[in-house]
Amino acid sequence: MRPLRLAGAAVIFGAALFVGARRIGPAPALGAFIEPAHGIWSLARSASLPREATSAVGKLGARVDVTYDDRAVPHIFATTEEDAYRALGFVVARDRLFQLYVQTMAATGRLSEIAGPRALPLDREMRGLGLPRSAERAFKAAGDSAAFAKFANAYADGVNAYIDQMPESELPLEFRLIGRRPEKWSAIDSYHLFNRMGYTLAYIVTETDRAAAATRVGTRAADALFPDDAPIVEPIQPNGQKATRFDFHPLPAPGAPDSSAALLVAATDAFMPARKLAMTDPDDPPRNMASNNWAVSPSRTTSGHALLAGDPHLDLSLPSIWYEAHLVVKGALDVYGVTIPGAPSIVIGFNRDAAWTFTNTGADVMDYYAERVDDDAHPTKYQVDGAWRPIEQRIERYLGTRGQTIATDTLYFSHRGPMRRVNGRWLAMRWTVLEAGRELDGLYGASHATTAMGVEDALAHSYFAPAQNMLAADRGGHIAIRSTGHFPVRPGDGRGNVVRDGSTSASDWTANIPVTRYPQGFDPAQGYLASANQQPIDPRVTKDWWGGSYDPWRAMRINALLRADSGMTVQKMRAFQTDPGSARADLFAPAFLLAAERVLARGEPGVNHDVLKQARQLLAEWDRRYTKDNRRAVLFEEAMRTLVGRTWDELATEPGGTRRVATPSTAVLAELLSDSSSVWWDDHSTRQMETRDDILAASLASALLTTRGRYGEPSSDQWRWDRIRFANANHLLRLPALSATNIPVQGGPSTLAPSAGGGTHGPSWRMVVELGPELEAWSTYPGGQSGNPVSPRYRDRIPLWMNGELEPVRFPRTSDALTPAQRSAQLTLLPPP
Amino acid sequence: MRILYHLLIAVCMAGLTWILGWWGVAVGAIILGVVFRSEGGHAWRVALGASEGWAILLVADMLFGPLAHVATTVGGAMSIPGPALLLVTLLFPALIGWSGAALAGEVAMAVIPHERIAHSLL
Numbered sequence: 001m002r003p004l005r006l007a008g009a010a011v012i013f014g015a016a017l018f019v020g021a022r023r024i025g026p027a028p029a030l031g032a033f034i035e036p037a038h039g040i041w042s043l044a045r046s047a048s049l050p051r052e053a054t055s056a057v058g059k060l061g062a063r064v065d066v067t068y069d070d071r072a073v074p075h076i077f078a079t080t081e082e083d084a085y086r087a088l089g090f091v092v093a094r095d096r097l098f099q100l101y102v103q104t105m106a107a108t109g110r111l112s113e114i115a116g117p118r119a120l121p122l123d124r125e126m127r128g129l130g131l132p133r134s135a136e137r138a139f140k141a142a143g144d145s146a147a148f149a150k151f152a153n154a155y156a157d158g159v160n161a162y163i164d165q166m167p168e169s170e171l172p173l174e175f176r177l178i179g180r181r182p183e184k185w186s187a188i189d190s191y192h193l194f195n196r197m198g199y200t201l202a203y204i205v206t207e208t209d210r211a212a213a214a215t216r217v218g219t220r221a222a223d224a225l226f227p228d229d230a231p232i233v234e235p236i237q238p239n240g241q242k243a244t245r246f247d248f249h250p251l252p253a254p255g256a257p258d259s260s261a262a263l264l265v266a267a268t269d270a271f272m273p274a275r276k277l278a279m280t281d282p283d284d285p286p287r288n289m290a291s292n293n294w295a296v297s298p299s300r301t302t303s304g305h306a307l308l309a310g311d312p313h314l315d316l317s318l319p320s321i322w323y324e325a326h327l328v329v330k331g332a333l334d335v336y337g338v339t340i341p342g343a344p345s346i347v348i349g350f351n352r353d354a355a356w357t358f359t360n361t362g363a364d365v366m367d368y369y370a371e372r373v374d375d376d377a378h379p380t381k382y383q384v385d386g387a388w389r390p391i392e393q394r395i396e397r398y399l400g401t402r403g404q405t406i407a408t409d410t411l412y413f414s415h416r417g418p419m420r421r422v423n424g425r426w427l428a429m430r431w432t433v434l435e436a437g438r439e440l441d442g443l444y445g446a447s448h449a450t451t452a453m454g455v456e457d458a459l460a461h462s463y464f465a466p467a468q469n470m471l472a473a474d475r476g477g478h479i480a481i482r483s484t485g486h487f488p489v490r491p492g493d494g495r496g497n498v499v500r501d502g503s504t505s506a507s508d509w510t511a512n513i514p515v516t517r518y519p520q521g522f523d524p525a526q527g528y529l530a531s532a533n534q535q536p537i538d539p540r541v542t543k544d545w546w547g548g549s550y551d552p553w554r555a556m557r558i559n560a561l562l563r564a565d566s567g568m569t570v571q572k573m574r575a576f577q578t579d580p581g582s583a584r585a586d587l588f589a590p591a592f593l594l595a596a597e598r599v600l601a602r603g604e605p606g607v608n609h610d611v612l613k614q615a616r617q618l619l620a621e622w623d624r625r626y627t628k629d630n631r632r633a634v635l636f637e638e639a640m641r642t643l644v645g646r647t648w649d650e651l652a653t654e655p656g657g658t659r660r661v662a663t664p665s666t667a668v669l670a671e672l673l674s675d676s677s678s679v680w681w682d683d684h685s686t687r688q689m690e691t692r693d694d695i696l697a698a699s700l701a702s703a704l705l706t707t708r709g710r711y712g713e714p715s716s717d718q719w720r721w722d723r724i725r726f727a728n729a730n731h732l733l734r735l736p737a738l739s740a741t742n743i744p745v746q747g748g749p750s751t752l753a754p755s756a757g758g759g760t761h762g763p764s765w766r767m768v769v770e771l772g773p774e775l776e777a778w779s780t781y782p783g784g785q786s787g788n789p790v791s792p793r794y795r796d797r798i799p800l801w802m803n804g805e806l807e808p809v810r811f812p813r814t815s816d817a818l819t820p821a822q823r824s825a826q827l828t829l830l831p832p833p
Numbered sequence: 834m835r836i837l838y839h840l841l842i843a844v845c846m847a848g849l850t851w852i853l854g855w856w857g858v859a860v861g862a863i864i865l866g867v868v869f870r871s872e873g874g875h876a877w878r879v880a881l882g883a884s885e886g887w888a889i890l891l892v893a894d895m896l897f898g899p900l901a902h903v904a905t906t907v908g909g910a911m912s913i914p915g916p917a918l919l920l921v922t923l924l925f926p927a928l929i930g931w932s933g934a935a936l937a938g939e940v941a942m943a944v945i946p947h948e949r950i951a952h953s954l955l
Binding site: 005031032038 | 854921
């Protein structure tokens with residue numbers, strides 16, 4: 001025996017076993033990770049779906065054939081709808097298992113179990129808002145008999161069948177990296193998913209921004225800076241106008257700060273601290289969850305058929321939020337489109353007769369109430385109309401990566417919703433998102449509708465939040481749009497941007513606005529319908545309070561394009577989706593030029609005439625288009641950024657600072673352009689009183705200096721738009737190697753394919769549908785069908801998306817209708833023997 | 834004969850890995866270390882065989898999919914070059930193979946006569 005050799009071997013063997021079996025820091029346990037039979041290398045074997053595969057799925061009533069086409073889209077042919085949704089669950093899990101997992105962890109406030117304490121603020125926000133609680137209540141209320149509950153259960157069967165029989169070689173890379181296993185899917189997870197969508201889409205910053213501004217410049221000025229009604233009117237519900245209407249008024253001068261508005265600001269800080277933190281970057285403007293859709297009547301198309309286009313803009317991610325699928329049940333269902341992994345439904349798409357797509361409505365559907373409680377430190381009761389009501393308490397325990405408890409919260413709920421102690425008072429929040437829960441019933445109805453109005457009515461019946469501008473068209477040539485969702489009716493003046501007295505039930509919502517008063521249009525005389533997150537209804541024709549956050553520029557552009565062309569085609573619709581024109585640039589660029597001209601003409605000292613002259617010349621060369629090779633858009637955008645900073649210096653968090661408590665929209669800035677001597681133009685850092693032209697000219701000159709300093713001379717390729725603006729689709733774990741970043745795109749802020757901020761937001765799905773005798777469609781999205789980063793289908797659609805191109809969709813009626821060349825894989829699902 | 838011997842160890846390691854996962858290498862190393870404890874350099878042979886066994890499995894993976902793409906992607910996700918990941922994959926079983934065989938051989942030499950083990954196995 002050789003003691004040294006023995007000791008050495010023992011140490012090395014022990015160390016190797018330790019490294020092989022245990023995670024060290026963020027590194028996975030090495031043994032199982034690199035082992036080639038079942039570890040990461042085996043992912044090579046599952047990179048592409050097998051040409052033929054058969055699986056047994058428990059509870060399946062009969063055989064289901066799934067044919068994957070050459071775009072990797074599964075066409076599911078089942079004999080019952082329940083089986084179709086079981087199969088959908090199976091194929092979604094097969095392609096997007098980690099996405100299902102991480103979405104649920106995010107929606108249920110459990111991200112800290114993956115990422116540790118740094119995810120705790122997000123988890124606390126999710127649970128603190130009562131989103132998981134709300135999903136639990138909706139799930140319980142639905143029972144097992146509701147259509148959605150039935151299909152959610154079937155979907156869960158499918159997901160779990162895949163998890164149960166998943167070969168180790170198919171365990172997604174991400175699970176291996178984080179050292180976790182997939183959890184069983186439950187029908188309630190589908191409810192969690194929709195609540196999470198509500199969290200993303202149904203939160204409106206306007207009231208908080210207005211309140212924050214009021215703390216600086218008073219309520220009257222703040223109301224004008226963050227108006228209930230957009231100053232540029234191009235509504236979704238047609239109002240008969242043949243051009244955009246500008247309801248511009250002089251803005252009142254800044255007044256005395258209103259300290260009472262601080263409570264509303266503090267409420268947002270208290271209820272949504274993580275979200276607030278994410279939105280305070282001055283160079284990353286608040287992201288309106290922008291989207292476009294439009295439909296054209298047969299009278300204005302060359303084919304004589306209705307056309308529909310839609311491109312919802314969401315966070316870009318890999319894998320994409322969308323998954324394309326086709327479900328067929330002979331005689332009962334034939335629906336194609338995109339589903340969100342976890343949703344037992346096609347969310348946006350079409351059937352043989354009708355097509356539909358959404359944009360976000362953006363109405364204010366969240367209110368705060370000051371509650372009177374029995375014990376300020378540990379409340380157990382709150383008072384309404386003189387009577388004490390019990391406060392519901394809920395203990396939330398947060399786990400870390402090793403399953404240990406890292407935090408515990410006691411949450412309080414009144415009948416209105418979650419409660420928080422804010423500035424020494426207890427506030428409750430009421431939010432339609434927390435009271436929803438039947439949205440997928442609406443989508444189920446839409447998938448069976450045969451007319452555009454049928455789609456609208458099915459959705460209006462049970463779709464409550466987040467409110468969407470739902471556009472539909474049918475083969476009969478009809479087009480329709482309706483802003484659908486629950487919009488609360490408040491007592492008194494009806495406004496939802498104040499903290500109401502919770503001690504009286506008279507403060508509570510009295511009803512929801514009836515469907516007949518929703519903004520809507522059906523076969524309008526103008527021959528088209530369009531929505532792009534603008535104010536849905538002309539304030540002159542409604543008395544209801546919507547209180548949203550609206551951006552008119554894309555609506556102006558799409559309406560201008562549609563008005564100008566009565567011979568619409570599929571190709572034009574597709575091209576519009578990446579149209580490089582900008583109504584915002586069309587309005588502001590001439591204003592800069594004119595102001596520069598006037599200032600130069602005045603010949604005043606103190607102005608760098610050479611710089612201004614050159615800046616004016618360069619901007620005049622711009623065609624106001626954000627094409628990839630454009631070399632002038634960068635100057636304009638820098639001028640706009642500077643203009644915003646100089647104009648709204650009254651709202652800076654500190655004198656001379658770049659951060660502001662809130663920033664009015666560019667539509668309000670446009671409104672201000674009409675008042676050349678408004679006090680808002682004055683730059684407080686100088687002694688003299690500036691006018692509009694002074695600020696515009698100074699911003700333009702300053703922009704040239706900044707742009708030149710950053711990118712060199714104007715003739716340089718560094719000024720090209722595709723060297724400056726990019727789209728970035730980050731992986732769900734934010735791993736750069738698994739992300740698609742620096743994707744050059746056509747479009748800028750406020751173009752139809754908007755590109756702003758960090759570029760992480762944009763058109764997440766594009767679709768054009770022609771509703772002829774045989775419906776035809778074209779589509780794409782930034783990503784690919786597979787969630788497996790080593791799959792050729794992981795990001796194969798990005799080049800297409802980047803160039804604004806679409807692919808024809810295959811829409812077979814039967815499983816054998818696709819030619820062998822059009823098939824990429826076949827999956828047969830069988831009932832258990 | 835030596836090549837056959839190597840091949841046998843490699844196939845044995847590949848098979849054990851297929852059945853037991855990476856623990857198969859440790860198990861194989863111990864067994865082979867005990868069986869061949871009296872042969873000079875047996876631990877190195879087991880190390881090489883373990884590495885070769887995993888190489889066989891990697892070749893099998895390569896036949897069915899884009900192994901180089903996996904190396905690049907996974908390496909990228911872990912901020913290491915793909916070839917380094919491949920190298921670690923070949924060195925790790927060698928390390929377990931050598932240390933496991935050496936350890937088992939030394940212990941066996943100390944407690945069990947070689948002939949008894951050979952008889953019991955054969």
